[in-house]
Amino acid sequence: MVPTFTGFRRDDGRVGVRNHVAVIPTSVAASSIASRVASEAGAWARATPHQMGTTQPDETRDQTERVLAGVGRNPNVGAALVVELGTEDIDAEGLADRIARSGKPVETLSIRECGGTLTALDQGAERASDLNEAVGNVRREEADASELVFGVECGGSDATSGIAANPAVGDACDRLVEDGGTACFSETPEFIGAEHILADRAANEEVRKRLLAFVERRENLAKMMGVDIRGAQPSPGNKEGGLTTIEEKSLGAIAKGGTSPVNGIVGYGEDLPVGGGLVLMDTPGYDVESVVGKVAGGAQVVAFTTGRGSTTGNPIAPVIKVTGNPKTWERMSNNMDVNASTIIGGESLPTVGERTYDKLLAIADGDPTEAERRRLEEFAINEIQPNEIGELGTEVRT
Amino acid sequence: MKGDVLDDDALVMTVEDVVATAIDDLDAGHELDLGDRTLVLSEAVAFGHKFALVDVPEGEEIVKYGEVIGRASEPIAAGDWVHVHNCESTRGRGDLEVGSDGGEPA
Numbered sequence: 001m002v003p004t005f006t007g008f009r010r011d012d013g014r015v016g017v018r019n020h021v022a023v024i025p026t027s028v029a030a031s032s033i034a035s036r037v038a039s040e041a042g043a044w045a046r047a048t049p050h051q052m053g054t055t056q057p058d059e060t061r062d063q064t065e066r067v068l069a070g071v072g073r074n075p076n077v078g079a080a081l082v083v084e085l086g087t088e089d090i091d092a093e094g095l096a097d098r099i100a101r102s103g104k105p106v107e108t109l110s111i112r113e114c115g116g117t118l119t120a121l122d123q124g125a126e127r128a129s130d131l132n133e134a135v136g137n138v139r140r141e142e143a144d145a146s147e148l149v150f151g152v153e154c155g156g157s158d159a160t161s162g163i164a165a166n167p168a169v170g171d172a173c174d175r176l177v178e179d180g181g182t183a184c185f186s187e188t189p190e191f192i193g194a195e196h197i198l199a200d201r202a203a204n205e206e207v208r209k210r211l212l213a214f215v216e217r218r219e220n221l222a223k224m225m226g227v228d229i230r231g232a233q234p235s236p237g238n239k240e241g242g243l244t245t246i247e248e249k250s251l252g253a254i255a256k257g258g259t260s261p262v263n264g265i266v267g268y269g270e271d272l273p274v275g276g277g278l279v280l281m282d283t284p285g286y287d288v289e290s291v292v293g294k295v296a297g298g299a300q301v302v303a304f305t306t307g308r309g310s311t312t313g314n315p316i317a318p319v320i321k322v323t324g325n326p327k328t329w330e331r332m333s334n335n336m337d338v339n340a341s342t343i344i345g346g347e348s349l350p351t352v353g354e355r356t357y358d359k360l361l362a363i364a365d366g367d368p369t370e371a372e373r374r375r376l377e378e379f380a381i382n383e384i385q386p387n388e389i390g391e392l393g394t395e396v397r398t
Numbered sequence: 399m400k401g402d403v404l405d406d407d408a409l410v411m412t413v414e415d416v417v418a419t420a421i422d423d424l425d426a427g428h429e430l431d432l433g434d435r436t437l438v439l440s441e442a443v444a445f446g447h448k449f450a451l452v453d454v455p456e457g458e459e460i461v462k463y464g465e466v467i468g469r470a471s472e473p474i475a476a477g478d479w480v481h482v483h484n485c486e487s488t489r490g491r492g493d494l495e496v497g498s499d500g501g502e503p504a
Contacts, residue, residue: 159446242446245487248467
């Protein structure tokens, strides 16, 4: 029998595990107002402040807009308020239209048209409150685990990540995929050295080629800039934790996706299919941007494995922290949700994997994560670098 | 976790592996029973770090998870700590401008 959870059914058929009113700025210029509007409104409102959206070349601006539209369409968002200064290339109306395709109520606010920040704050409060009235009373309904899109991330990795935390989360991914859901992991730089294993698991030749092309593009980026990826991967913290090479880190990192076939790979912030099995996303290794890419793709819940410890969360999706390091579990218990370090002590992988899957379902059902309890809500959008566009373009070529 | 636990002190992920991962802070001189022989650590190995189970000549591949994780940049003896000082990556080396595939997938 497929497990169930209760969630918020949206007009586009997707199911949210939270019912936020998202306050989304089109640019850095509107980010402060968006944050103020959300924090003064209350816990039901969540801002997504970021540094992008002004003076970006077309390709990078397209990515910013795609991510913001995806975040607004994420089923955890019941309604959205799009805030602009009014001088940006990304206009609030256009972004609101893209979000409204999901059928949810969307309002806009232009700081310039309002006549400045004071009026904007008042009108923002009013519009956010109206949106909350429209969707705040929506009730949770029973939904099937197959309707979950589960994003998987690792950060602050050490040797226990590949041994315990990632295999535990991977086991939970296998269970979800078995139940008909979608699991997604990303961070292309951390496929390097393990891409042959992922390629062997590709569901078809097209996925295999696309996956290898995404990895080659990341390696070409390093060559183009004349940098040694080893300077950043493994990071100094990873090395202190015992990870020696990027290959070792990658082999441990891919364990968090489980063992099922790779059914597809999508670009940064592109839509993830519901019921899609294991689907990869091309993202940078920077955790916050990587998590946001998957949330923009529709992930309702994220599992974040960490050996050395991480506190990061996300405004839209609950982030479950899983550690395989017994010291981190003890020292940072108020940031951790699942203790996978018991694997090192001898507890079986399926037992810990089942516990992780149960936690995922409980969080989907409404239990708060430690990051949610503490309102840890990092948000950042990846920016394609200008020299990257010049040398390699923005399309991956297979 | 797949793999074997050595004396509650270390993990070997697959039978092909030439390194084990310490799951405790191990001191120099620490002895591990490998069944057919006893391995003595030549130096301290911290929690999460690796040590060689066999001698690895310079330039030879280092295997963990049954996969190549790099090569020995100097001769490594059984019982030595294996880390960035004696094991180097073969991938992601933009600084070396290697072939278009960036190295050899195992």
